[in-house]
Amino acid sequence: MRALVPAKIGQAWVLVDAEIVREILGAESWLPIPGARAEMPGVIAWRGRAIPVVDLAAPFGFERLVAGATRARTLIAAVDESIVAVPVDAAREVHAFAAAQLKPVNITELPYAAAEAELFERILPVIDLPRFVAEISSGAAPDLERGGVAIHAGAG
Amino acid sequence: MPGPAEARAARASLLTIQAVGSRWAIPSAAVGGIEPFDAATAETTLDLLALLGAAAAPRFEAWRVLVLDVAGEQRRLLVRGALELREVPAQSLLALPLALSLAAPLVTHVALVDGKPSLLVVSPERLLRASPADAGSRSATSTTLPEARSC
Numbered sequence: 001m002r003a004l005v006p007a008k009i010g011q012a013w014v015l016v017d018a019e020i021v022r023e024i025l026g027a028e029s030w031l032p033i034p035g036a037r038a039e040m041p042g043v044i045a046w047r048g049r050a051i052p053v054v055d056l057a058a059p060f061g062f063e064r065l066v067a068g069a070t071r072a073r074t075l076i077a078a079v080d081e082s083i084v085a086v087p088v089d090a091a092r093e094v095h096a097f098a099a100a101q102l103k104p105v106n107i108t109e110l111p112y113a114a115a116e117a118e119l120f121e122r123i124l125p126v127i128d129l130p131r132f133v134a135e136i137s138s139g140a141a142p143d144l145e146r147g148g149v150a151i152h153a154g155a156g
Numbered sequence: 157m158p159g160p161a162e163a164r165a166a167r168a169s170l171l172t173i174q175a176v177g178s179r180w181a182i183p184s185a186a187v188g189g190i191e192p193f194d195a196a197t198a199e200t201t202l203d204l205l206a207l208l209g210a211a212a213a214p215r216f217e218a219w220r221v222l223v224l225d226v227a228g229e230q231r232r233l234l235v236r237g238a239l240e241l242r243e244v245p246a247q248s249l250l251a252l253p254l255a256l257s258l259a260a261p262l263v264t265h266v267a268l269v270d271g272k273p274s275l276l277v278v279s280p281e282r283l284l285r286a287s288p289a290d291a292g293s294r295s296a297t298s299t300t301l302p303e304a305r306s307c
Binding site: 029030031032033034035036037040042043044045048049050051052067082136137 | 177178208209210247250251252253254255256259260263265266268271272273274276
């Protein structure tokens with residue numbers, strides 16, 4: 001079984017691996033870092049340290065986080081050797097999926113989807129958050145602030 | 157109970173600068189002085205907000221020069237924005253994550269105010285090494301220094 005956390009970003013529900021989610025907080029105040037890319041626009045304070053804010057809405061083509069704005073929930077996730085904060089509009093309880101319930105990506109069009117699963121009578125993408133963060137950190141992902149093209153989602 | 161010296165050591169003194177959408181801070185121990193801007197010294201003065209890639213508050217009229225002093229080495233920096241001295245507990249200074257240090261190479265920490273990340277703390281040592289070319293590359297706005305104005 002694979003445990004996944006449903007989270008809503010903009011109009012889309014997505015699934016994130018529960019094993020990397022350390023905590024789910026409410027709306028968190030964050031500090032924009034001038035010059036930072038849209039996918040990692042600033043920091044929040046968590047347990048005595050500053051951790052990067054990762055905005056999944058940026059690659060999804062949804063309304064990005066802007067200075068002063070927050071989202072209702074904040075996922076704190078362990079990715080590789082770092083911790084990141086992912087502001088989302090909503091999060092639900094963890095659901096466990098059997099391997100057979102996880103299908104190859106076929107219907108959803110969101111970037112960084114690694115699989116699909118049915119929940120809430122919809123097909124939701126399982127987002128590969130570690131890959132997204134790794135691509136931002138390494139510079140492999142196009143910088144949306146500097147001419148990168150966002151892929152607009154059809155999920156919802 | 158900590159003595160006065162320990163209590164002081166547990167706090168960090170910062171000079172804060174208000175810019176559009178961001179507040180910056182420099183450890184006040186590295187500030188040798190603040191002077192009125194003088195056009196005669198413009199060639200040796202770097203625009204601090206331009207170095208940081210920040211925009212000055214509109215219609216902010218007080219142009220001042222912050223004299224940075226680190227181990228006897230000085231640099232003159234033009235500052236545009238309201239200045240304030242603030243003391244924060246040392247534990248409220250949080251290191252900037254490595255993933256963001258490329259975007260803000262002069263920033264070493266963020267400071268919490270009322271538990272929220274609020275200030276971008278700039279390294280005086282890195283400011284000393286910053287060049288006018290950095291200012292040009294980090295700011296979309298003109299970095300031309302102003303005509304002489306009163307402080």
